[in-house]
Amino acid sequence: MSRQKIGLLFGSFNPIHTGHLILAEHMATRTDLDAVWLVVSPQSPFKVGEDLLPEADRYALVEAAIAGNDRLRVLDVEFGLPKPNFTIHTLDVLAKQYPSYEFVVLMGGDNLPGLPRWKDANRILTEYALYVYPRPGSPAPADVPTAVTIVEAPLLDISATFIRASVRSGKSIRYLVPAAVEEIIRNNRYWQQSQ
Ligand SMILES: Nc1ncnc2c1ncn2[C@@H]1O[C@H](COP(=O)(O)OP(=O)(O)OP(=O)(O)O)[C@@H](O)[C@H]1O
Numbered sequence: 333m334s335r336q337k338i339g340l341l342f343g344s345f346n347p348i349h350t351g352h353l354i355l356a357e358h359m360a361t362r363t364d365l366d367a368v369w370l371v372v373s374p375q376s377p378f379k380v381g382e383d384l385l386p387e388a389d390r391y392a393l394v395e396a397a398i399a400g401n402d403r404l405r406v407l408d409v410e411f412g413l414p415k416p417n418f419t420i421h422t423l424d425v426l427a428k429q430y431p432s433y434e435f436v437v438l439m440g441g442d443n444l445p446g447l448p449r450w451k452d453a454n455r456i457l458t459e460y461a462l463y464v465y466p467r468p469g470s471p472a473p474a475d476v477p478t479a480v481t482i483v484e485a486p487l488l489d490i491s492a493t494f495i496r497a498s499v500r501s502g503k504s505i506r507y508l509v510p511a512a513v514e515e516i517i518r519n520n521r522y523w524q525q526s527q
């Protein structure tokens with residue numbers, strides 16, 4: 333029997349939004365992946381100094397967003413790892429922890445140009461396949477490494493930045509995030525005070 337193939341979507345999820353969810357569901361149902369795991373990063377090396385909610389709060393939002401979807405799972409594996417969170421470290425931990433699974437790294441097209449600056453980028457590209465979901469404003473480069481597959485999928489012009497800005501200015505985020513996420517954001521007044 334072939335090994336379970338799991339897509340890993342690493343992100344700050346500040347907050348999780350419909351773009352992440354459509355990406356994850358698309359990968360889990362329209363590629364050869366069996367499931368997608370969303371890995372909440374406490375501190376992306378490229379987002380040091382940004383206005384991040386505490387990681388436990390971002391995790392709770394992801395948990396609420398994916399409730400009831402058996403193909404999706406959220407991981408807090410990076411919470412106990414040194415910061416900033418280098419993806420290669422997490423991949424090494426997961427490979428050891430789940431030797432019977434084959435992991436694929438998922439990302440949006442905006443992350444592809446910066447990939448050569450990731451820690452041990454060459455090792456990631458040698459040891460893992462990468463499936464890239466296209467993102468508005470980030471056209472696929474003409475030349476991609478052989479490990480990279482650009483997946484054909486509907487473009488989603490949604491970002492966590494837009495959602496935080498909407499909340500701050502009192503605009504609706506209905507449908508941009510699941511109802512359960514919207515409720516948690518409202519009840520906790522995230523981004524309405526000085527966060
Ligand atoms: N609308 C989208 N289309 C395609 N990929 C996306 C989209 N939104 C997020 N992603 C991808 O999901 C992963 C995690 O993204 P992240 O949590 O940083 O969200 P973000 O919306 O890009 O956040 P921010 O606006 O705060 O920078 C990244 O690989 C990113 O490229």
Ligand SMILES: O=C(O)c1ccc[n+]([C@@H]2O[C@H](COP(=O)([O-])O)[C@@H](O)[C@H]2O)c1
Nearest residue numbers: 342343344373376378417418419450451
């Ligand atoms: O490993 C690296 O060097 C590296 C560099 C930049 C980003 N990442 C990871 O990529 C994910 C998305 O990052 P970001 O900055 O788009 O939120 C997040 O999990 C980061 O930890 C990882």
